Amino acid sequence: MGSKEVKDKIKRGFQKIWFILWKDNSLKGWIFSLIFLFVFIQFIFFPFMNLITGTTLPLAIVESCSMHHEGNFFSDFNSWFNSHTSKYENINITKEEFEQFSLRKGFSKGDIILLIKADAEKIKIGDIIAFTSGTKGTPVIHRIISIKEVDGEKIFSTIGDNNAGQLMPGNNYAGIDEREIKSDQFVGKAVIRIVPKIGWIKLIFFEALRPESERGFCKEN
Numbered sequence: 411m412g413s414k415e416v417k418d419k420i421k422r423g424f425q426k427i428w429f430i431l432w433k434d435n436s437l438k439g440w441i442f443s444l445i446f447l448f449v450f451i452q453f454i455f456f457p458f459m460n461l462i463t464g465t466t467l468p469l470a471i472v473e474s475c476s477m478h479h480e481g482n483f484f485s486d487f488n489s490w491f492n493s494h495t496s497k498y499e500n501i502n503i504t505k506e507e508f509e510q511f512s513l514r515k516g517f518s519k520g521d522i523i524l525l526i527k528a529d530a531e532k533i534k535i536g537d538i539i540a541f542t543s544g545t546k547g548t549p550v551i552h553r554i555i556s557i558k559e560v561d562g563e564k565i566f567s568t569i570g571d572n573n574a575g576q577l578m579p580g581n582n583y584a585g586i587d588e589r590e591i592k593s594d595q596f597v598g599k600a601v602i603r604i605v606p607k608i609g610w611i612k613l614i615f616f617e618a619l620r621p622e623s624e625r626g627f628c629k630e631n
Contacts, residue, residue: 464527471609476570511536525598
């Protein structure tokens with residue numbers, strides 16, 4: 411078989427695969443397309459995202475209302491902050507300071523957030539980090555409100571924009587304490603909300619398993 415025949419055979423093979431994946435509306439075509447998408451996402455897309463973002467969780471679906479602002483993306487920052495003024499006065503964060511924070515209008519349950527590697531030396535107050543804590547399997551995504559140094563190691567403290575107080579053992583979630591977070595608990599730093607609400611496609615299947623107080627759409631506390 412000559413080189414031309416080999417090239418023609420390869421070309422016909424690709425054309426056949428392309429037809430099955432994207433143009434064949436039969437059951438076989440749908441099955442092959444789903445398998446292809448799964449393999450592409452699992453073994454190409456996510457490893458590539460892990461590489462360029464430097465984190466094992468580059469895309470996170472927000473599973474709680476702890477960072478929710480009334481009105482979500484279109485929220486009125488001034489009115490939101492005015493209703494939370496006392497909380498931030500207690501932790502010495504002014505309205506003017508908060509206005510300079512990233513994602514100052516928060517995000518909501520079901521939103522998809524892009525995370526990058528969180529460098530403890532570059533993280534600052536106002537940044538939003540995802541971190542592991544206690545027995546809760548899903549990382550917590552909250553805003554840093556203070557940073558201190560103990561024995562040469564930086565210790566971070568966070569709070570949810572929509573939470574009245576910090577998570578701590580015996581208070582909100584057993585086993586979670588966001589008053590003293592170490593850099594080895596970092597999963598990533600939130601940089602942008604990619605798509606609002608689309609994560610509900612996944613969340614809807616787990617809503618019945620959540621505590622009743624955590625089900626449904628978000629409201630401002």
